[in-house]
Amino acid sequence: MSEQYPHALHELSAPALIHAFRQGELSPVEVTQSVLGHIERWEHHLHALYLLRPELALEQARASEKRWKQGTPLGPLDGVPLTIKDNIATQGDPLPLGTAAVELTPMLADAPPAARIREAGGVMVAKTTMPDYGMLSSGLSSFHKLARNPWNLACTPGGSSSGAGAAAAAGYGPLHIGTDIGGSLRLPAGWCGIFTLKPSLGRIPIDPPYTGRAAGPMTRTVEDAAWFMQVLARPDPRDSMSLPEQDIAWREFDRGVDKLKGLRIGLLLEAGCGLAVEPEIRAAVEQAARLMERAGAVVLPMQPFMTQAMLDGMDHFWRMRSHVDMKALSPASKARVLPYIRQWADSAEGMSGEAVFKAASQFHATRVAAVTACNPFDYVISPTSPVPAFAAELASPTNDPLRPLEHIGFTVPFNMSEQPAASINCGYTRSGLPIGLQIAGRRFDDLGVLQVSRAFELIRDAQRPWPQPPSEALHHVD
Incomplete structure (x- = not known):
């Protein structure tokens, strides 16, 4: 490795890679080769990837290398290795949605995030794994091999952006993209110790669009996520909920620790529903709050605004949606769906129209409660999850x-x-598992959330080294 780049090439940030390509100090081909070599050492432990095709990745890298030599790069991702989640369509590739029940039909077009990446010259190294239909917060799938967490192979990376979270933590290049409808970006980010931004609805166009559904970057650093947003946040008419084009200064993500001075930050330590927050997680979030206070923020306690009725209503509506989807499957296809998902969806069979309406009404009740509770604050911090990563085999x-x-x-x-909401690592359990801090902002303040996340990144307690592939001499879990 040269003195200019003492770290392994697969660990370099996207901005560092682009600078090196521009200066002729590195080639996209050698960087892609480094990423592929690192994947080879890790992947049989993690099962983070789908459609890993080294020759296709190297073909893209060679095309990028030629463009850089000619001085005609396509954009701010040209030559940068990255991954895309299974459920984001890429032209010519099947879309299994994490389940063995889906026919593997090649997609006719790139979904908006994939299109923007291709237009900007990104090197698509692979797609990443997910659970059946994206309806689990784990890496359990009837189609993909069981995904595991690089910090502890006995644990889940989370989900539904399972492979993306594991790939980012393991160092499969700097940029990864996942999706989120209830936490599917932030939960794996929190459990894998990485950074993610679930942007404001419509900031990153997605197809098909759906209430609450967002795509977002998954990276090791805030800088890489901000860099990725330059490309992902471009409009696309296929998303009926996409926001108007806006000139956002994504490269101004770093306002330093001074960004925190004078901010009113709400501290939410209880969700108001679901599992209780484990003591280690509460302590880590309280420590993050103290660090923000020392940096000049005014941190004020918040009362829980969610209720169990809200959570149960959304759950029951999603059960009915999946029940309807599965009724359209042949018996043989439905039998291939993960049993946990089948049982969950089938439980909605007896719901009345009135019950479905009442369940659906909880989405709006949740929206109103969240906006009302957050109004007094500039930002809100909380645990990303009440619990750390759990056993990989559990749904x-x-x-x-x-x-x-x-x-x-x-x-x-x-x-x-x-509202935009990020997850950033804020500590570790006694057993060494990462703990995620969620940072939420007001609607459309995606850049502000990045800036607050960057400020916290500068003041947080020392981070542990990223996990490395287990020794090949050791027995590994398949």
Whole structure:
């Protein structure tokens, strides 16, 4: 490794790579080769990837190398290795949605995030794994191999952006993209110790759009996420909920620690529903609050605004949605769906129209409650999850399909309120598992959330080294 780049190439940030390509100090080909080599050492432990095709990745890298030599790069991702979640369509590739029940039909077009990445010259190294239909916060899937957490292979990376969280923590290049409808970006980010931003609804166009659904960057640093947003936040008419084009200064994500001075920050330590916050997680979030106070923020306690009725209503509505989807499957196809998901969806069969309406009304109730509770504050901090990463083989922390969402009380309200919310590492359990801090802002203040996250990144307690692949001499879990 040269003196200019003492770290392994797969660990370099996207801005550092672009600078090196521009200066002719590195080639996209050698960087992609480094990422592929690192993946080879890790992947049989993690099962984070789908459609890993080294030759196709190297073909993209060679095309990028040629553009850089000619001085005609396509954009701020040209030559940067990255991954895309299974459920974000890429032209010519099947879209299994994490389940063995889906026919593997090649997609006719790139979904908006994939299109923006391709237009900007990103090197798509692979797609990343997810659970059946994205309806679990774990890496358990009837189609993909069981995804695992780099910090502890016995634990889940979370979900539904399972592979993306594991890939980012393991160092499969700097940039990864996932999706989130109730916490599917932030939960794996928190459990894998990485950074993510679930943006304001419509900030990153997605197809198909759905109430509360967002795509977002998953990275090791705030800087890489901000860099990625330059590309991902461009408009696309296919998303009927996409926001108007706006010139946001994403590169001004770093306002230093001074960003915190004078901010009114709400501290939410109880979700008001679901599982109780474990003491180690509460302590880590309280320590984060103290650090922000020392930096000049005014941190004030918040009362819980979610209720169990809100969480149960959203759960029951989603059960009915999945029940309807599965009724459209042939018996043979439905039998291939993960049993936990089948049992969860089938439990809605006897719901009346009135019950479905009442369940659906909890989405709006959640939105109103979240916005009202957050109004007095500039930002709100909380645990990302009440519990740390759980056993990889479990579908959820409770492992009970009739209590499946007890861990999303902190994350799901910000999907429904359309507010931006990030997760950033703020500590570790005694066993060494990462603990996520959620930072939520007002609707459309995506850049502000990045700036507050960057300020915390500068003042947080020392971070542990990123996990490395287990020795090949050791027995590994398949």
